[in-house]
Amino acid sequence: MSKKNPKTLTVERAPDQTSEQATAEVAVNPAMNAAFVVDTYQSNILGDDVDTDALVATLxxxxxxxxxxDLSGLESMLIGQATALQTIFVSLAKRAHHQQYQRHLEAFLGLALKAQAQSRATIQAVIDLKFPRQATFVKQANIAHGPQQVNNGHANGGDTVRALENQTEQIEVLEGATHGGKEMDTRATAEAARGNPAVEALATGHRPKKRGR
Structure with a gap:
């Protein structure tokens, strides 16, 4: 029996699928797409003997x-990346220290600081994965002028709107009352109330005479 080529990908086809449909499904399959990329870039690490089918199954x-x-695999991957980036930072920082020319020093030091920043960002991703941030919802209260209080999120929104409209109408009445469709002239002299003789205007003859000095 001939040995299987490790780079040969086995494509499974369902009974109701055509060969073209099965191939198209492979083309968009996340695990297989990732396997192609991993296999391409890992050749200088483990060589060309990594089996493609086994790589797809692992992914x-x-x-x-x-x-x-279960996010333990992602957590381990992020920790590994953060550690690797920290190693790159240290290596580049040491190389920057030994440079004789300013432009070379700046180039290596810039790359070192980029690796350091990526390591820090990866560590933050690990923290967010293990301890997700909790969203905080604060109930806001809007206090209108007067005794009314409007709470956001009130179940009966119609009552709230009507209360605000009534309040607005009351304010308009107080600012300028209308009589017969015309604005009242507050400068006019008010007539004496006829229903209460005690407050009627006094006639000229009833006024007391001025006392002499």
Whole structure:
């Protein structure tokens, strides 16, 4: 029996699928797409002997664990990346220290600081993964002029709107009352009330005479 080529990808086809449909499904499959990229860039690490089918199976298992809520694999990956980036930072920082020319020093030091920043960002991603931030909802209260209080999120929004309209009408009445469709002239002299003789205007003959000095 001939040995299987490790770079040969096995494509499974359902009974109701055509070969073209099965190939198209492979083209958009997340695990297989990731396997192609990983295999391309890992050749200088483990060589060309990594089996493509085994790589796809490993990626699918990792994705299934994440879908089930087990994020330990992602956490381990992020920790590994943060550590690797820290190693790159140290290496580049040491190389920058030994440079004789200013432009070379700035180039290596700039790359070192970029690796350091990426390491810090990866560490923050680990923290966010393990301790998700809780959203805080604050109930806001809007206090209108007068005794009314309007709370945001009130179940009966119609009552709130009507209360505000009534308040607005009251303010308009106080600012300028109308009589017969015309604005009242507050400069006019008010007539004496006929219903109460005690407050009627006094006639000229009833006024007391001025006392002499």
């Amino acid at each position: 699918r298992a990792s994705m299934d664990k994440s879908a089930a809520g």
